[in-house]
Amino acid sequence: MSFVSVTDVWQSYGDRSILERVNVAVDEGEFISIVGASGCGKSTFLRMLLAEETPARGEIRIDGGPPAVEPNRERGVVFQRYSVFPHMTVRDNILAGEGFATRWGRLHGAARRAGLDRTNAMLARIGLNHVADQYPASLSGGMQQRLAIGQAMAAKPRVLLLDEPFGALDPGTRIAMHSFLMELKAETNMTVFMVTHDLEEGFKLGDRVLVFDKPRWDPHDPGAYGATITYDFDARNGGIPFQHLKEAEDVS
Amino acid sequence: MRLINRKPDRPTGILLAALPFVLVAIAYAIGSDIRLEANPQDKLLPAPAAIWDTAVRLFTQGDRRTGDILLWKDTWASLTRLLGGVGIAAAISLSLGMLIGLLPYARRMLSGFVAVISMVPPLALLPILFIVFGLGELSKVVLIVIGITPIMTRDLAQRVLDIPHEQIVKAQTLGASSGVIALRVALPQILPRLISNVRLSLGSAWLFLIAAEAVASDVGLGYRIFLVRRYLAMDVILTYVIWITLLAFVIDWALKTLSRKAFPWMEAGL
Numbered sequence: 001m002s003f004v005s006v007t008d009v010w011q012s013y014g015d016r017s018i019l020e021r022v023n024v025a026v027d028e029g030e031f032i033s034i035v036g037a038s039g040c041g042k043s044t045f046l047r048m049l050l051a052e053e054t055p056a057r058g059e060i061r062i063d064g065g066p067p068a069v070e071p072n073r074e075r076g077v078v079f080q081r082y083s084v085f086p087h088m089t090v091r092d093n094i095l096a097g098e099g100f101a102t103r104w105g106r107l108h109g110a111a112r113r114a115g116l117d118r119t120n121a122m123l124a125r126i127g128l129n130h131v132a133d134q135y136p137a138s139l140s141g142g143m144q145q146r147l148a149i150g151q152a153m154a155a156k157p158r159v160l161l162l163d164e165p166f167g168a169l170d171p172g173t174r175i176a177m178h179s180f181l182m183e184l185k186a187e188t189n190m191t192v193f194m195v196t197h198d199l200e201e202g203f204k205l206g207d208r209v210l211v212f213d214k215p216r217w218d219p220h221d222p223g224a225y226g227a228t229i230t231y232d233f234d235a236r237n238g239g240i241p242f243q244h245l246k247e248a249e250d251v252s
Numbered sequence: 253m254r255l256i257n258r259k260p261d262r263p264t265g266i267l268l269a270a271l272p273f274v275l276v277a278i279a280y281a282i283g284s285d286i287r288l289e290a291n292p293q294d295k296l297l298p299a300p301a302a303i304w305d306t307a308v309r310l311f312t313q314g315d316r317r318t319g320d321i322l323l324w325k326d327t328w329a330s331l332t333r334l335l336g337g338v339g340i341a342a343a344i345s346l347s348l349g350m351l352i353g354l355l356p357y358a359r360r361m362l363s364g365f366v367a368v369i370s371m372v373p374p375l376a377l378l379p380i381l382f383i384v385f386g387l388g389e390l391s392k393v394v395l396i397v398i399g400i401t402p403i404m405t406r407d408l409a410q411r412v413l414d415i416p417h418e419q420i421v422k423a424q425t426l427g428a429s430s431g432v433i434a435l436r437v438a439l440p441q442i443l444p445r446l447i448s449n450v451r452l453s454l455g456s457a458w459l460f461l462i463a464a465e466a467v468a469s470d471v472g473l474g475y476r477i478f479l480v481r482r483y484l485a486m487d488v489i490l491t492y493v494i495w496i497t498l499l500a501f502v503i504d505w506a507l508k509t510l511s512r513k514a515f516p517w518m519e520a521g522l
Binding site for chain 2: 017050052070071072075076077079081082083084085086087089096097100101102103104105135137148151152155157182236
C-alpha cells in the first residue's frame with residue numbers, strides 16, 4: 001500500500017474540465033516535483049492534495065485514511081506568498097505551528113515552555129534565531145519562505161505541499177533555498193509535493209517529476225478535455241536511470 | 253525642475269502648513285475690523301480679543317444661577333454620548349464584520365441586510381428615535397450607533413475578506429479551529445483597521461451628536477451652540493466651534509498614536 005494514493009481523480013469547474021483520470025501512488029519520504037504549462041491543473045491538483053478542494057470524482061488518501069474534506073494537520077503547506085502571519089513575530093509564527101491546534105490557539109505553562117524550546121531549536125535549524133523577535137515584513141523573501149517552511153514543519157505534517165515556494169525569489173536566494181530544502185528533507189524523510197514552473201528546479205530537488213499536460217486537445221473548445229499526468233520521470237541520480245543494481249536494492 | 257519633483261525643506265514645510273491658518277485668522281480679523289468700524293455694536297464678527305475674553309470666561313467662570321461651569325458640563329455630556337455611541341458601534345461592527353467576513357452562512361444572511369440598512373439616512377430616523385427612546389441620552393447614543401455602524405460593518409467585513417486566503421488555509425493546516433482562526437488570525441489583523449475606521453467615522457459621529465443635541469437636549473455642546481444662536485452670541489458660538497474642533501483633533505491624534513503603539517507589525521515593512 002503506497003503512502004499517498006490518488007485514484008482516478010477528475011476535477012472540473014462548470015463546463016471546463018481541469019483534470020481527468022489522475023492516478024498516482026507515492027511512497028513515504030519521496031519528493032515529488034510537479035511541472036507543466038500554465039493552466040494545466042498543477043495547482044488544482046495541489047489544492048486537492050491539500051483538501052482545500054474535493055475532487056469531482058475519485059479520491060485521495062494519505063496512509064489509507066479517509067479522504068479529507070478540509071485542510072488539516074496531516075498536510076503542511078507553503079505558498080508562494082502570504083504563508084506566514086504578518087501580525088506575529090517570527091518566534092510566535094513557529095510557535096503557532098503547535099499552539100493553533102489547541103482550544104484557544106495558545107499554549108500555556110509547561111506546554112508553552114516545552115513548545116518554546118522546540119521553537120528555538122527550529123529557529124536555529126532554519127537559521128532565523130537572530131531575527132526571532134522581528135515581524136515577517138522586515139525579513140527578506142528567502143527568510144520569509146524559510147520561516148513558512150519551518151512553521152509548516154513545526155506542526156509535524158505527514159505530507160508537505162509546496163506551491164511554487166521559490167517563485168518570487170531571486171536566483172541566488174533560490175539556490176540557497178534548494179540546499180536548505182535538501183538538507184531538511186534528508187533529516188526528516190518527509191513526503192513532499194512541490195509545484196514549480198522551473199524544470200531544472202523540479203529535476204534537481206525531486207525524486208520523481210510528474211508532468212501534467214492535456215493528452216487530448218479540441219481546437220474548437222480548449223476547455224473540453226482536462227489534463228492528466230503524461231510523464232512520470234525517475235529523477236534520482238541526476239535523472240539517469242539504472243544507476244543501482246536491482247540485486248543490491250533487493251538485498252538492502 | 254518639474255513642480256511635481258519640488259519638495260519643501262523642513263522650515264519651509266512648517267511655514268507652509270501654518271500659512272492657511274494664518275490667512276484665515278487675518279481674513280477674519282480684517283472682516284471683523286471693517287464691520288466693527290462701521291458699527292461698534294455689531295455682533296456678527298466679534299473682535300478676536302473679544303472672543304478670547306469670552307473663551308476665558310466660559311472656561312473659568314461658573315453659571316450665575318448654579319455655579320457650574322457650563323462649558324465643562326457640556327463637554328462632559330457630549331463626550332460621554334459621543335464615545336458611548338462610537339464604542340458601541342465599534343463593538344457591533346467588529347463582531348458583525350468578523351462574522352460576515354469569516355462565515356459563509358452569516359455572509360449570505362447579513363451582507364445584503366447591512367448594505368440596505370447603510371442606505372437609510374440616519375437623520376431621517378431621528379424623530380422615530382425620539383419617539384421610541386425618549387428625549388434622554390439613549391436616543392442620542394442610538395442615533396450615533398445607527399449612523400455609523402452599517403458603514404463600519406461593511407468595511408470591516410471587506411477587510412476580513414481581504415485577508416489572503418493562503419493565511420486562512422495555512423492556519424487550518426496548523427490545526428486551527430474556526431474560533432482560533434477568528435481570534436488569532438483575523439481579529440489581530442482587523443483591529444488596526446477598526447481604529448482607522450473609528451477615526452473616519454468620528455466626523456459623522458460628531459455630526460449626528462450635534463444634530464441630536466440641537467433638536468432636543470438640555471446640556472451638551474451642540475445644545476449650547478443652538479441655544480445662544482437666539483442671542484446672536486457669535487463669540488460663544490465661535491469658542492464652542494473651536495473647542496469642538498480641538499476635541500475632535502485630539503481624539504483623532506490619540507487614536508492614531510494608539511494604533512501605531514499597539515500594532516508595531518503594521519510598520520515592520522516600512
